Amino acid sequence: MSVTRTASATGSYTTTDINIVVRQFTTDLKMIASSTRAMTEKAASDYGADVELLAANGYLKAVDLTQIFGGKEIRAVKYYVDANTGTLKSARPGGVRWPELAGSEIRIVMSHTDSFNAAVLQSLYGRLNINWGFTSVDTSHSSLNSSGGRDYASNGWGMRREDWS
Template sequence: MNTATRTATYTEVDVVNVVRRVKADLIMIADSTGAITRDEASQYAKDIEVLLVSGYLRKVDLTLLSYGVEKTAVQYTVDTNTGLLTSSRPGGVLWPRVAGAYLRIILFYTDDYDDEARRKLSHRLEIAWSPTSADTSHSTLTPAGGRDYTSNSFGMQRKDWTQ
């Protein structure tokens, strides 16, 4: 029998509060780019929430591509000790509407997200996620600030890139 312990000074409500802000960003990105619908943005946000609440998500990367060329990106990194972060309001993601638009969303899991965890959560996820080897360094883009979304000691730090 295996056991695991996780100590946290945040609750599921804190995670949900942070995901609401990420979801607001996703909807703004959907509306401004037309690359995904609001419903798709909501599905992505639901999966992010399920994985975060379960402790299996460490980072989310969103990139707007035009015919395969990066135009802008954001990356959300999980922070479970947000003492140094100040919570921001969602926004700053009114991305351009470009020809050949494609929104790539990549999830980075914790080491605990093993085959057993995948099996247990598969029925709760909206998206059929698949492995990728895509480069998320955004080396062709310029860093452009970011925002922090926090609730108690749980948060996600957003870093932005643009052309």
């Protein structure tokens, strides 16, 4: 099944465009998993599949990945969905080889659009790989410094990545 959405007069995208961009996100996540050893590649793939499902259904606003060690944030990246990417230039995945710290963990928080709620989450049960729940965790990364970012885009859909260290 293919869905076409018109984002504006200057751009449109299909689920294929979402797949292309989310594949770049998932590549970053696999690099983080590999370098930190805080997550398996299979888990990274499962998270990527869930991000793709939510994005394709218009529920995804942002995804935040944070390496936590000893209760403190070490590194973070946040991917903001941009459904009108006329200004984004797509980069190659990378720049996320985070330190291997025994006992560190990777926290993943997805921010959703207003159309996503508990009923929608329940309707997706069995299609999502991860047992997601709602949270109010702070993802501002106020203890870290901004350290650049990258853009991933295909036609009218993209993700803008901001990095913190």
